[in-house]
Amino acid sequence: MRIESEKQLRDYRKKLIEADKKLVKKIMVCHGPGCLASGAEKISAEFEKQLKKKRIKGVSIESVKKTGCHSFCEKSPLVAIEPAQVLYTRVQIRDVAEIIEKSVKGDDVIERLVYHDPKTDEAIEKYPDIPFYKHQTRIALRNLGKINACDIDDYIRVGGYDAAVKAVLHMTPDEVIDEVKKANLRGRGGGGFPAGRKWESCRKIEADVRYVVCNGDEGDPGAFMDRAIMEGDPHTVLEGMIIAAYAIGAKDGYIYVREEYPLAVINLQKAIEQAEAIGLLGDNIMGTSFSLRIHINRGAGAFVCGESSALMMSVAGHVGEPRAKYIRSVQKGLYDQPTVLNNVETYSNVPMIISNGADWFTSIGAPKNSGTKAFSLVGKVRHTGLIEVPMGTTLRTIIYDIGGGIQKDRQFKAVQTGGPSGGCLAEQHLDLSVDFDTLTAHGSMMGSGGMIVMDERTCMVDVAKYFLSFLVSESCGKCIPCREGLYQLYKLAIAISEGRGKEEDIARMERLSDHVVVGSLCGLGKSGPNPFLSTVANFRDEYLAHIVDHKCSAGVCKELIKFEVITEKCDGCMACISACAVNAITGKKKQPHIINQELCTKCGACVAACNRDAIAVF
Amino acid sequence: MVSLTINGKVVRAEEGEYLLAVIRRMGIDVPALCQHEAVEPYGGCRLCMVEITKDSWDGWKKYVTSCLYPVEQDLIVTTHSDKVNDLRRGILDLFLARNPETPLIQKLAADYGLTRTSYEAIPEPNDCILCSICTRVCDAMGFSAISMVNRGHGKEVAPPLHQAPPDCVGCLACAQACPTNYITYEDVGNRRTIWNKQFELLVCDKTGRPTITKEFADYLIKNREIPEDYFRIDDASHREELADKMGRITRWSVTEEAK
Ligand SMILES: Cc1cc2nc3c(=O)[nH]c(=O)nc-3n(C[C@H](O)[C@H](O)[C@H](O)COP(=O)(O)O)c2cc1C
Ligand code: FES
Numbered sequence: 089m090r091i092e093s094e095k096q097l098r099d100y101r102k103k104l105i106e107a108d109k110k111l112v113k114k115i116m117v118c119h120g121p122g123c124l125a126s127g128a129e130k131i132s133a134e135f136e137k138q139l140k141k142k143r144i145k146g147v148s149i150e151s152v153k154k155t156g157c158h159s160f161c162e163k164s165p166l167v168a169i170e171p172a173q174v175l176y177t178r179v180q181i182r183d184v185a186e187i188i189e190k191s192v193k194g195d196d197v198i199e200r201l202v203y204h205d206p207k208t209d210e211a212i213e214k215y216p217d218i219p220f221y222k223h224q225t226r227i228a229l230r231n232l233g234k235i236n237a238c239d240i241d242d243y244i245r246v247g248g249y250d251a252a253v254k255a256v257l258h259m260t261p262d263e264v265i266d267e268v269k270k271a272n273l274r275g276r277g278g279g280g281f282p283a284g285r286k287w288e289s290c291r292k293i294e295a296d297v298r299y300v301v302c303n304g305d306e307g308d309p310g311a312f313m314d315r316a317i318m319e320g321d322p323h324t325v326l327e328g329m330i331i332a333a334y335a336i337g338a339k340d341g342y343i344y345v346r347e348e349y350p351l352a353v354i355n356l357q358k359a360i361e362q363a364e365a366i367g368l369l370g371d372n373i374m375g376t377s378f379s380l381r382i383h384i385n386r387g388a389g390a391f392v393c394g395e396s397s398a399l400m401m402s403v404a405g406h407v408g409e410p411r412a413k414y415i416r417s418v419q420k421g422l423y424d425q426p427t428v429l430n431n432v433e434t435y436s437n438v439p440m441i442i443s444n445g446a447d448w449f450t451s452i453g454a455p456k457n458s459g460t461k462a463f464s465l466v467g468k469v470r471h472t473g474l475i476e477v478p479m480g481t482t483l484r485t486i487i488y489d490i491g492g493g494i495q496k497d498r499q500f501k502a503v504q505t506g507g508p509s510g511g512c513l514a515e516q517h518l519d520l521s522v523d524f525d526t527l528t529a530h531g532s533m534m535g536s537g538g539m540i541v542m543d544e545r546t547c548m549v550d551v552a553k554y555f556l557s558f559l560v561s562e563s564c565g566k567c568i569p570c571r572e573g574l575y576q577l578y579k580l581a582i583a584i585s586e587g588r589g590k591e592e593d594i595a596r597m598e599r600l601s602d603h604v605v606v607g608s609l610c611g612l613g614k615s616g617p618n619p620f621l622s623t624v625a626n627f628r629d630e631y632l633a634h635i636v637d638h639k640c641s642a643g644v645c646k647e648l649i650k651f652e653v654i655t656e657k658c659d660g661c662m663a664c665i666s667a668c669a670v671n672a673i674t675g676k677k678k679q680p681h682i683i684n685q686e687l688c689t690k691c692g693a694c695v696a697a698c699n700r701d702a703i704a705v706f
Numbered sequence: 707m708v709s710l711t712i713n714g715k716v717v718r719a720e721e722g723e724y725l726l727a728v729i730r731r732m733g734i735d736v737p738a739l740c741q742h743e744a745v746e747p748y749g750g751c752r753l754c755m756v757e758i759t760k761d762s763w764d765g766w767k768k769y770v771t772s773c774l775y776p777v778e779q780d781l782i783v784t785t786h787s788d789k790v791n792d793l794r795r796g797i798l799d800l801f802l803a804r805n806p807e808t809p810l811i812q813k814l815a816a817d818y819g820l821t822r823t824s825y826e827a828i829p830e831p832n833d834c835i836l837c838s839i840c841t842r843v844c845d846a847m848g849f850s851a852i853s854m855v856n857r858g859h860g861k862e863v864a865p866p867l868h869q870a871p872p873d874c875v876g877c878l879a880c881a882q883a884c885p886t887n888y889i890t891y892e893d894v895g896n897r898r899t900i901w902n903k904q905f906e907l908l909v910c911d912k913t914g915r916p917t918i919t920k921e922f923a924d925y926l927i928k929n930r931e932i933p934e935d936y937f938r939i940d941d942a943s944h945r946e947e948l949a950d951k952m953g954r955i956t957r958w959s960v961t962e963e964a965k
Contacts, residue, residue, distance in 0.1 A: 390857065407854075412749045412774040565836070565854075565861030567750050572800035575859045576825045596824070603796035606769050607752045 090367030092375035097244070097253050104245040112146025113192050116168040116233060120157025120320060120474065121312050123164040124351075127181075128154075131165055134184045144193050151192075153242075156232035156320015157312075160220055161473040163203065168215065168233065175215035176201040206470060206492060220471050223490050225452060227460050228276070228436040229313075229476045231321040238355050240362035243323040249368055251439035252330045256374055259442075261291065264335040268438065270446035272458045277303050277394075277431025277536050278507075278611075280457075280524035283332075283438075286428055290418040291336045293426040300333045300341040301403065301422060301429045304352065305387050305394035308507035309558065311538040313462040314432035316474050318345065318352035321436065322359035326369060326382060328435025331442055333380045336428055341382040342403050347389040356384055391508070391562035395610050396421075396429050398564070409564045410610035431536065433462055454480030457523035461534065467504075467541035468495050477522070484518040487541055499544040501642075502626070506535030508555045508562075509615035511622030512548065531622040533615070547644035548627040549634050553581040555619035563612060570613030573604035577620055586647040589635040594624060643705030646690040650706045655680040657702035667697035710781040725772035726754050729785055736785050737794065737814055738773055740837035742883055745846050747773040748838055752797055753814075757784040769793065791818065799823055801835065808833045810886050833888040836861055840880035840889055848929070849873050852880060852901065863889075870903035876919035911938045 091097050117123075117132040135152045158166045163177035169191045176187060176198065183201060190196040197213045203220075204211050212218050226232075235242035243249070255264050269284030290298060302325060306314040318325060329341045345352050360382050363369035371379045385403050392398050393408040400422045402408035421427025437459060441449045450458040457479040466472045469491030477486060483503055487493070494500050502512040505522075511532030513520070520526050524534045542551065556578040565571045580597050583589045601617030608614045624631055633639045640648040653664075653673075660678040672688040675681030683694070683703075695703045709718045712729060719728045724747060729736050739751035754772045759765070759782050769790070772783075784790065798815040802823035805811045808831075815821070840863055841853050851874035855864045865871030876898050881889040891900035896907040896916045907916035908923055917923075923937040 392857075412771060414770065414775050561858055563858040565856070565858045566748075566838075567752055568797055568800055568804075568836075569752055571836075571858055571861065572804055576800065576803065579826060600796065603793055603800075607755065607793055607797055609749050609752070609771075 090375070091249070091253070092367065094253050094257060097249060101244055101247075104241050108245055110146065111148070111151050113144075113151055113172075114170040115152050115187075115192060116155050116158070116170055117152060118156075118158040118164065118166040118168070118233060119154040119237060120161065120164075120232065120316050122157065122161030122473070123166055126164045128165045130181060131167065131179055131184065134181050135188070138184060138188055142188065142193075144188075147192055153236045155235060156237050157229070157316040157474045158215075158233035159224070159229075159473050159475060160203075160215075160218070160471065162471050172197075173214040173216060175203060175213075175218070177203055219489050219492065220473065220475075223481065223485055224476055225460050225478045226476050227440050227452070228317065228324075228433045228462055229321075229474065230440070231324060232316060232474075233320075235321070237320045238322065238358045238362075240323060240359065240366070243321070247443065248323055248439075249327055249363075251442035252327045252334075252368060253374060255331045255442050256334050256376060256378055261335045261337065264331060264442065265291065267446050268335070268441060271441045271449040272446075272456065273434065273437055273441060273449070274457065274524060275431055276433035276437070276461065278534070280534060283430055283434055286418055286430070287332060287335050289416070290426045290428045293419050295426045297340075297423075297425045298336050298338040299422045299425055299427040300329050300336065300338045301400070301427055302329055302341070302343040302435055303394060303396070303399060303429055303431045304343055304345040304349070305399060306346050306349075306432075306536065307391035307394045307562075308536055308538040310466050310540065311464045311507065311536060313464055313474060313537045315346070315349050315352055317432050317436050317462075318343075318349065319355050322352075322356045323363065324436040324439060325356070325432055326359055326363055328430075328438035329382060330369065330373070330380060331438050332428055332430065332435065334378055336426075338428070339379055339381065341380060342385055342422070343382060344385045344387055344393075344399050344403055346387040353384055353386065360384075390564070391558075392564045392610070392612050395612060397610065399429065400427065409566050410612070412609060433537070453478050454521055454523045456525060461522065461537060463505075463537045463539040465491055465539050465541070467539075468498070468543040468546070469493070469541045470495050479523040480521045482519050483513065483522060486522065486539070487518070491541065494541070494543050500541070501544050501546055502542045502548065502551070502623075504532075504540040504542065504551070504555075505538065506533035506615075506618070507538045508558045509533075509612065509618045510535045510538070511618045512542070512551060512626060513622070514626040517626075531618070531625055533618070545642050545644070547585075547640050547642035548623040548630050549581065549585045549640070550642070550644045552619045552623045553578065553585055556581055556616075559612065559616045559619070563616070567607075567609040567613060569604045569607035570609065570616060573600055573607070574613070574616045576600060577604070577617060581620065584631060584634050585640070585645040587634065587638040587645075589631075591632070591635055593635070594628070594631060598624070639706075643692075643695075649690060650685060651683050651688055651690060651692075651694065652704050652706065653681050653683055654702050654704050657700050659700060659702070661699070663697040663699065664694035664703060667693040669693065708777050708779040710777055710779065710783065712783045713785055719777040721777070723777050725756065725758075725770075725775045725777055725781075725783060728777060729756070729772055729783070734785050736772060737817075739810075739814075739835060739885060740839060741773050742839045742843065744883070745839070745842040747771075748842065749774045751835070751837055753794055755790060755793055757787045757790050758782065794818055795820060799825065803827050804831060805833060805835055805886075806831050808835065808886050811835065833886040834863060835886055835888075836863070837885060838863070839883045839885065843879045843883045847877060847879050848925075849875060849877070851875075865901050871901050874901055874903050875921035875925050876900055876903065876905035877922045908937045 119128050132154050136149050139149050165179050167176045167179045199211050202211050202213050203218050215221050265288050273283045274280040304314050388402050388408045393402050395410050397411040398408040417427050453459045460476050460478050462476040465475050471492040504512045513532050527534050560574050560578050563570045604617050638648050643649050658680040665673045672684045673681050707718050737753040740748045749771045755769050756772045759767045795818045801811045802815050803825040806827045851871040852865050881891050898905040905919040917937050926932045
């Protein structure tokens with residue numbers, strides 16, 4: 089079958105919905121990155137194995153759906169029972185039989201496996217009632233956790249390819265561009281440049297050949313929004329690209345996928361084949377003269393390859409080094425042809441804008457920042473995972489309501505947004521609206537959506553040092569301000585963390601940062617000093633404490649700290665003694681232990697091992 | 707043609723020209739270490755940065771590398787504003803930390819008032835300023851025998867796997883183009899060594915002087931339609947003609963002319 093009209097798609101969908109109604113219960117086994125890492129494949133296999141043997145009315149092996157990331161990665165592996173919306177967390181193989189018996193065959197809820205509020209210990213059965221989910225709005229991630237990742241029928245059943253059909257068959261390219269412009273969809277990959285304007289400029293350039301490119305390089309350490317989309321809902325990426333290609337007049341599209349994401353490549357490839365098979369992709373899409381081939385490129389494994397000009401060099405088979413962009417890529421991009429490059433999440437918003445209209449989209453979010461943004465929320469928050477919130481949500485809501493506050497009720501210290509070259513915001517910024525403009529105005533940035541929460545035990549000099557070291561090793565080395573400037577900045581940060589810094593170093597580093605920002609060739613260098621600039625702006629006292637008092641109050645910088653047992657608190661459990669790799673701790677059972685300062689390597693293992701917070705760091 | 711203002715003077719330039727070419731034509735001295743006439747601009751050394759603005763920009767200014775920035779109608783360019791000079795000094799300070807003993811860098815730094823780096827110089831420095839002229843020239847010759855390898859601070863120019871480069875024909879284009887003479891070679895009698903690779907040089911039938919390597923000659927015979935006996939005559943008129951055919955990247959007989 090090939091789909092060539094809106095009616096055909098609708099009829100096909102009706103059939104799929106009818107067939108789906110026969111499944112009275114569905115078992116959504118999350119196959120997102122977090123759950124896969126904790127054994128989700130074995131769990132879905134176990135469900136299938138056991139269901140094969142059983143006869144339950146309205147339930148078959150088809151009821152087991154291997155979905156994209158359900159969101160609450162911290163509680164992985166996750167299994168949701170639909171339509172009851174019951175979420176089971178940390179599911180083990182041995183739980184499968186019980187889940188089938190009680191919740192699939194029956195309608196009971198297994199209390200032990202549902203989420204419990206950490207403060208009240210109250211059990212919350214349905215996931216929409218869990219605070220982690222309650223404050224989210226899912227647009228880009230709408231299908232994750234809801235459908236089989238690599239099944240075009242599932243995608244079509246929930247409304248997939250409606251937008252592509254509407255755009256290609258019932259809208260002119262200009263109308264599509266106008267809608268995206270009106271929606272004010274800003275690029276989710278970092279810069280926040282309006283996608284509609286980018287498409288419009290590209291379309292206006294005289295050329296025979298144009299390209300659409302999707303940036304799936306996702307180089308930020310710890311970020312996995314784009315991975316989750318490419319693996320869990322590859323069709324939405326394709327649909328967004330089809331609409332973009334139709335709008336600008338491209339016949340070829342490229343998806344550049346980070347090297348470390350083999351599953352994304354497999355799933356995207358499957359999705360391409362499925363879409364081609366029914367005429368939604370390939371030659372003469374939907375029977376029109378519009379054709380589009382989408383190709384997949386494996387990334388070259390460098391952070392800088394996510395930068396637009398480096399990415400296009402890499403797709404074209406050259407070394408992934410940035411070029412100066414005085415001539416923009418909408419004019420001269422891939423193979424020197426007009427090119428639209430957008431991020432994975434940007435594309436996955438597009439079908440929803442075309443289906444629901446720009447007004448719907450702008451009704452969500454903040455002024456000039458419509459829609460939502462996905463984040464991978466990690467670090468010292470109680471609940472980590474993949475979240476999507478309306479823009480304009482405050483950092484406080486994200487950290488305290490969704491994230492459930494700081495682990496072990498420690499003190500919040502900072503939140504880092506924007507990836508390695510983003511910035512750290514402090515307590516006084518918690519009520520800021522999370523949107524492109526506000527974050528940038530306060531010295532951080534949206535970036536592609538990494539969000540790392542830090543507590544009182546995080547040293548901000550150490551944080552700056554960590555991100556600088558990442559950037560130093562990821563700088564391509566082509567231009568000197570980035571290559572040498574970030575290196576010297578890193579060296580100076582090391583000196584401060586080791587107590588060798590001088591007071592005037594801060595001013596020197598600020599001046600050097602300015603040279604790197606102004607002088608660098610690409611965005612990596614231009615934003616490279618951010619880890620230093622934002623920490624020194626918000627935590628200058630901490631820098632001074634390192635320099636003047638030789639103190640690291642967070643107890644992180646080894647050269648400046650000392651570990652000691654607080655005799656009154658120590659109950660002599662010997663946990664620290666067995667944790668210490670260098671035998672620096674001595675003492676008898678039930679008697680306070682002693683740390684030998686000469687032997688201590690300040691690794692912190694004892695602090696982690698102690699259940700009574702009886703080891704102090706000075 | 708477009709007209710623009712550089713350091714207060716109105717000048718005209720061809721559409722598509724880069725700012726640096728126009729600046730140089732006016733006799734203004736702007737340092738540009740990664741620029742070489744035989745290859746496309748690169749934008750690595752950042753010393754050619756200038757300040758640009760337009761009347762319509764409401765006082766907004768931009769700092770761009772003039773080697774890569776195409777001329778624009780009504781552009782107002784300042785090549786030595788305080789900010790630009792400060793930026794160049796800052797960059798030269800970084801260069802000095804990397805290449806503390808390199809005369810070219812020392813001299814440029816001195817022009818901008820620096821005698822030593824304010825940073826910690828790197829251990830075991832050399833004279834390579836990573837301008838990539840050698841690799842780009844080698845690419846332009848059609849050999850791509852050497853390339854920039856590694857990322858970031860560990861970047862260096864090297865043949866594949868640090869072995870004698872299989873694609874090198876010993877044309878010396880890289881060594882001749884190197885602004886700091888970091889790339890060395892040795893000609894002894896009719897033997898040449900570069901990048902640890904040994905070559906035999908052809909010899910002029912009349913004078914007995916070595917001309918170019920056999921490998922280079924073979925390449926030119928095959929690819930630039932030059933007759934074989936050509937390389938056995940070491941004659942000035944031949945040299946000129948050949949230089950033209952090769953795009954003037956290399957010279958004919960280096961023993962005599964270069965350095
Ligand atoms: C060093 C560097 C790394 C980048 N990495 C990514 C990335 O991993 N993914 C991404 O979508 N954009 C990345 N970007 C941003 C891209 O250059 C580009 O702006 C983006 O893909 C455009 O798409 P958008 O407008 O939809 O965001 C990076 C930029 C820089 C400077
Ligand atoms: S000459 Fe080196 S950046 Fe322009």
